[in-house]
Amino acid sequence: MSKEAILEAAAQIIREKGYHAASMADIANAVDLSKATLYSHIDSKQAILVALLDQALETLIEDIQPVLTANVPADEKFRRAMHAFLSYMSENLDLSAVLLLEHRSLDPEKRGEHIPRRDEYESYWRQIIEEGVAEGIFTVEDPSLSAKVALGVASWTVMWFNPQGRLSAEQIADQSADILLEGFYKR
Amino acid sequence: MSKEAILEAAAQIIREKGYHAASMADIANAVDLSKATLYSHIDSKQAILVALLDQALETLIEDIQPVLTANVPADEKFRRAMHAFLSYMSENLDLSAVLLLEHRSLDPEKRGEHIPRRDEYESYWRQIIEEGVAEGIFTVEDPSLSAKVALGVASWTVMWFNPQGRLSAEQIADQSADILLEGFYKR
DNA sequence: GTCTATATGGTGATAGAC
DNA sequence: GTCTATCACCATATAGAC
Known part of the structure; x- marks a missing residue:
């Protein structure tokens, strides 16, 4: 085993x-x-939780690195970030749900190590939005809030996504990015 | 007591x-x-959970009724729905978090009664978006997905909203509605 | 209405045989 | 490596005295 x-x-x-x-x-x-x-x-039940959260978060952080360094405009980076997240989520539904919903059950010490890594992942989304502002293609009032809004859309999908459902993860990523990007673009 | x-x-x-x-x-x-x-x-621990979920969901459903029947365009209804949700959330943080995150701990029978009511609430958001399409001010590919995206933004705030934080619930509702509505408008 | 004491069962984790 | 048996503890819920 x-x-x-x-x-x-x-x-x-x-x-x-x-x-x-x-x-x-x-x-x-x-x-x-x-x-x-x-x-x-x-070793323990807690060790299982730690291993699950570590694995899920590390993979998400790894997956977003090539997006950050790609030589494309920020809106394309945003699309790719959304696709990467939803792709991972749909192929690792259990793991993703545990990552997003169970971190409160971490022992205080492990939680203290986990939260900064989670915030780091969020910072990559904020970074993409700030790049779009610097490039002059986005106008957002508050990049920090915009990142939370975007990551909220992505994260909440674990509550309702159904692999046998009408919409694929690709389709959800496409349309979610479409909606959010319109709110980010300069006009 | x-x-x-x-x-x-x-x-x-x-x-x-x-x-x-x-x-x-x-x-x-x-x-x-x-x-x-x-x-x-x-009566029991389970009865506490049922009472909490019932109270929170009933209030949210009541709060959105005047929004639905108001004589205003769909985009204004959407704004009001977002404000109503975030206002309730910020003033009932504990209750909101329990509603959104703990329904899985309901006994199967109670869960079976709860889920349709929760879906009913979501249907009101979808209804507002469909009204906007009918009015010709929104163009959305998939009103059902758009409603889930919007409710996802609203719901995920319970994971990070801080009453002592930089942003008030009002500000979060304003900016979230701004971003999402741009994605809904016909252009 | 409120308490102390307790019934009953499930929990994470381990000892020690094979 | 895998098992049965068990430990020490904590859970929900109740009995019965005041």
């Missing part, structure tokens, strides 16, 4: 029930192990 | 810790009662 398989099963259960309601027995059951054997693969 | 005071304290604790991590001892402590006395005021 690989650690990856355990984390994947854990993500699904934690997403469904929430961190506290998800028991180690649930997780052990999902991967057909006894609780004791589960504990030979991982 | 009034039931309202108990629910208010419960909302704060459930918002902070999540439903499962919030214990009846925590809640009893917050209102200076013993656990047993707490149980003489409310």
